[in-house]
Amino acid sequence: MSLETWLALFVAAWAISISPGAGAVAAMSAGLRHGMRRGYWTTVGLQLGILAQLFVVAAGIGALLATSRLAFEAIRWFGVAYLLWLGVQQWRAGARGAALVADDRATLRAPARSALVLRGFLVNASNPKAVVFMLAVVPQFIDTARPLIGQYLLIAATLVAVDLVVMGGYTGLAAKLLRLLREPRQVRLVNRIFGGLFVGAALLLASFRRGF
16 A cells, blocks of 8 residues: 555545544443543444454455345344434433432442443444445555555554544543533433434434445
């Protein structure tokens, strides 16, 4: 991969990561509910999801998702259901979020890191829209005349490095918001806003149509 091609990939990676989506909502939700240090494990899971998507594209399975209605719809509706479940959980976290602020995060049991990683992974891995998008974008940066493995590794490293920074920023901003909230009703309102964002992401995924 030439330097010019990599720079184009680098710019595209920032644009993709910064644009609002289910991953950004998941990162902010984790920062809001668990703080920066604990919530950042969700971002680790998001990166594993990106790597899974890239593997799917590199292995040629992405072409199957792009052409097979059954495979695409099965993964899509799983993603919709999972985002809706996250939305309900965030909405119902209002009282627990209030306790988190009132008790200064001391008495509320934090989820295991593995649970946060799995949550982030499922948010990205269950989004066939992202796989189809990556299937359309990634080949633009591949030189078929050169070994493919090294190029895919460089693409993966670039996408993950950029997304770690961006999602970390989203997590940190939400964690700062958590420290500013002092009233239970404020925490409840913010949790319900994020719950609504998850539901909105689910509806957007549900409305996505791929031409077959």
